[in-house]
Amino acid sequence: MSDTAEKVKKIVVEHLGVEEAKVTPEASFIDDLGADSLDTVELVMAFEEAFGVEIPDDAAEKITTVKDAIDYIEKQKGE
Amino acid sequence: MFQNGFSPRRVVVTGMGIACPLGLGVEHVWKRMLAGESGIGSIQSFDTSALPAKIAGQVPAGTKADGGLDISEWIPIKDQKKMDRFIQLALVAAEEAVADSGWAPQDEEGRCRTGVMIGSGIGGLETIDEASRLAVQGKTKRISPFFIPSALINLASGQVSIKYGFKGPNHSVVTACATGVHALGDAARLIALGDADVMVAGGAEAAVCELGVAGFCAARALSTGFNDTPQQASRPWDEGRDGFVMGEGAGVVVLEALEHAKARGAKIYAEVIGYGMSGDAYHITAPAEGHEGAFRAMTAALRSAGVTPEQVQYVNAHGTSTPLGDDLELEAVERLWGDAGKDLAMSSTKSAIGHLLGAAGAVEGIFSVLAIRDKVAPPTLNLEKPSRESIIDRVALQAQPRKIEVALSNSFGFGGTNASIVFRAAP
Numbered sequence: 273m274s275d276t277a278e279k280v281k282k283i284v285v286e287h288l289g290v291e292e293a294k295v296t297p298e299a300s301f302i303d304d305l306g307a308d309s310l311d312t313v314e315l316v317m318a319f320e321e322a323f324g325v326e327i328p329d330d331a332a333e334k335i336t337t338v339k340d341a342i343d344y345i346e347k348q349k350g351e
Numbered sequence: 352m353f354q355n356g357f358s359p360r361r362v363v364v365t366g367m368g369i370a371c372p373l374g375l376g377v378e379h380v381w382k383r384m385l386a387g388e389s390g391i392g393s394i395q396s397f398d399t400s401a402l403p404a405k406i407a408g409q410v411p412a413g414t415k416a417d418g419g420l421d422i423s424e425w426i427p428i429k430d431q432k433k434m435d436r437f438i439q440l441a442l443v444a445a446e447e448a449v450a451d452s453g454w455a456p457q458d459e460e461g462r463c464r465t466g467v468m469i470g471s472g473i474g475g476l477e478t479i480d481e482a483s484r485l486a487v488q489g490k491t492k493r494i495s496p497f498f499i500p501s502a503l504i505n506l507a508s509g510q511v512s513i514k515y516g517f518k519g520p521n522h523s524v525v526t527a528c529a530t531g532v533h534a535l536g537d538a539a540r541l542i543a544l545g546d547a548d549v550m551v552a553g554g555a556e557a558a559v560c561e562l563g564v565a566g567f568c569a570a571r572a573l574s575t576g577f578n579d580t581p582q583q584a585s586r587p588w589d590e591g592r593d594g595f596v597m598g599e600g601a602g603v604v605v606l607e608a609l610e611h612a613k614a615r616g617a618k619i620y621a622e623v624i625g626y627g628m629s630g631d632a633y634h635i636t637a638p639a640e641g642h643e644g645a646f647r648a649m650t651a652a653l654r655s656a657g658v659t660p661e662q663v664q665y666v667n668a669h670g671t672s673t674p675l676g677d678d679l680e681l682e683a684v685e686r687l688w689g690d691a692g693k694d695l696a697m698s699s700t701k702s703a704i705g706h707l708l709g710a711a712g713a714v715e716g717i718f719s720v721l722a723i724r725d726k727v728a729p730p731t732l733n734l735e736k737p738s739r740e741s742i743i744d745r746v747a748l749q750a751q752p753r754k755i756e757v758a759l760s761n762s763f764g765f766g767g768t769n770a771s772i773v774f775r776a777a778p
Binding site for chain 2: 286287288289310311313314317321
C-alpha cells in the first residue's frame, strides 16, 4: 500500500470512528462506513489539509469510496 | 385554545442529571454540596493573564467512576466534533436523567409523546470563536460543516432527541441566566396542557472560554478580587462580594404527567406545582429597584401553585454574589414573605459552583427538589458577614436540616427576565 493510501486510511479511521479493517479500497463512505453528507464534506477537508491539495466541490462529489480519494490525491500529487 | 374542554394535568419530576463544577452525578454533587465543598478554581483551560477574572467553576476532568468528566466515556470521538461543549454537557446530564427516570418508550406513540426542551444562555461560544479566527485569517474554506449545528442552542435538544428517538415537542429556551427555570417551567406547561406526556428539560452552558470571560469582565460582572483564593470568590450577601464567578455545566430533569408516572410505577421525586414569569422593562443588565420584577415572578409562581408564602420553607435564590443583585433579591423576598420570612431558609448554591448562566436554573431546580427529598437546606458558602441583616436565614456556611415540603427557585437574566418555579414533595 502506498504512503498516500496509508494516510487516507488513517484519516478515515479517525474521522468516522470506524475499525481499520473496514476501510477497504472499495468501501463507500456513506454506504459502508456510516458517514452522512456532512461527514464526507469534513472528510474531504481533512484530506485537503493533510495532503496540501485543493479538492474542488465538483471533484469532491465524485469521491465516494476510499479508492476514489486515494486516486484523486495521488493524481494531484503526480505520484 | 382548548375549546375541547381539556383541563391542565399535574406534573412530576421522575429523573435528574447533573454535570457541574462539583462533578458528575446528582448524588455525588449533592453530597459534596452539603459537605460545604466548592467547585471553584483557577482557570487552566486557557491563558487568563490578560483578563482581570482568572477563576471559574469548571466541570472537573476525571472518570465516570470518580465523578469527573472524560467525554470519550460518553460520546464517540466521531460525534464529539459535531457539538460544542455545552451540548456535550447536556448529553451527559440527559443520560443520567433519562436512565434515572427509567423511561424508555418501546413504541412510536410513547416516543411521539416524549419531548425535549434544553436551553442555553449563550450556546456554542467557543465554537463560534474558533470559526471566526479562521475567517479572520482568510481561511473560510477550513470552517467545519459542523460549525453551525455545533453552535446552535437548540441543538442540545436536537442531539438528545436524536440519541433517544424522542419525537415529541423539540424546543429550546434562550433567556440568559433565567433559561434553566424557563425550560423547566415551560416544559411542565407543555405536559400540563397535553402537548407531551414526558419532557426532558433543562439547561446547559459552557461559556468559560476566553471570549466569554472577557465579555463578562467588560460588563464588570465578575469577581476579580479573589483570584488567589478562588473558593472564597462566590460569596452571596457577604459584604466582601465583588461580582459573580462563571460556572459551566448542565442540569437536566425528566418531567412527566403524574398519571403517566403512576401508571408505569415510576419513582417520583417531587411535583412541579407553580411557575411564574415577569419582565423588568428597566435595564439591559441591572435589576429594577426593589427587584420588583423578581417580586412579581415569585408572586405569580406562588399564585399558580396555590400556596401562600408561609407554606414555602426553602428558597434557592438567584444570589449571584453581585453587589447590587443579592440585596435587591433579598428585599423582594422579605417583602413577599413578610413576617413568615422568619421561618424561611434561603440559600445560594452558586456559592459552591458559581453561576452556570443558562444551566443555573436547571441545576438549582434539582437542588431544590433534593432539599425537599432530604429535608435539608444546602449552605451559602463564604457568607461570613452579611452586608445587611435580615430575618431570613440564609443558611450561612453549613447545611441545615429543615422541614422542607415546598421550595421555590429563582432565576433572573440580562434583559430583565425573571422566572420562579415551585416544587412540592411527591404526592
